[in-house]
Amino acid sequence: MPLDQSFVGRSYPPTEPYIVGREKIREFARAIGAAEAEYQDLEAARALGYADVVAPPTFPIVLTMASSHAQIVEDPELGIDYSRVVHGDQRFAYARPIVAGDALVCVNTVEEITTRGGHDFMTTRSDVSTEAGELVVTVWAKLVQRGEE
Amino acid sequence: MSLETQTFRVTRADLVRYAGASGDFNPIHWSERFATSVGLPGVIAHGMFTMALVGRAVTAWAGAPDAVVEFSVRFSRPVPVPDTDEGTEVVVSVAVKGETEEGHTKLTLTATCQGEKVLSMAQAVVRKR
Secondary structure, eight states: OOOOOTTTOOOOOOOEEEEOOHHHHHHHHHHOOOOOGGGHHHHHHHHOSSOOOOOTTTTTTHHHHHIIIIIIOTTTTTHHHHHHEEEEEEEEEESOBBTOOOEEEEEEEEEEEEEEEEEEEEEEEEEETTTOOOOEEEEEEEEEEOOOO | OOOOEEEEEEEEHHHHHHHHTOOOOGGGTHHHHHHHTTTTTSSSSOOOHHHHHHHHHHHHHHSGGGEEEEEEEEEESSOOOOOOSOOEEEEEEEEEEEOOTOOOEEEEEEEETTTTEEEEEEEEEEEEO
């Protein structure tokens, strides 16, 4: 069964704020081998003009993958079979980098669903903003649900 | 035209560390048994780990993480990571492609593993350094 086109344009309720921890940024930076001081050292980050230690460019995935998975991929009405899903495309558009101390809310939307060659393609968009409504980053992921055998 | 190439070594330990840091515990990234049962050649790297390595090359080129305006990739081929001390290597290159209407620099990015491209349509837009 192809994915239901009527989900295109559907937005889910804003998530509870994700509080970005200094140690989480340090852990993520270490895991990807990013050694620049602004990811680890508060004084170095402040000297470069950041409010706190700054997150590497792909860090937003920590919030958006978890929240879009919980809201969209696991939406029983949409009925995605995650065992057949692979990650197709990923895109980030930044208003500013994430820094430790940010309290970030995600609004997840199903932006596009297409079917081609028996496979389903779904693009999700996550608008990541502060609690005060300042847009920080927009994140798109295209998931491919491979056709059933 | 500037072209900068960087080689990143990727081992199973890196994938375990990335799984913990990112919260992506899909077993295709740590269980050989599970990965082969779903038709993969073996444990493969998280696509987002490969993208993070390319992101390191982009921020290094741009000079700062806040210089990155846009960053996008398509995952075109998996990166198998054997259970050896050496693991595998991902080779990343960054080339200037032009300028956007806003005056930012457009970068074309490539990532290869074992001589094959693992990303397509990979690009970034960065503020001028």
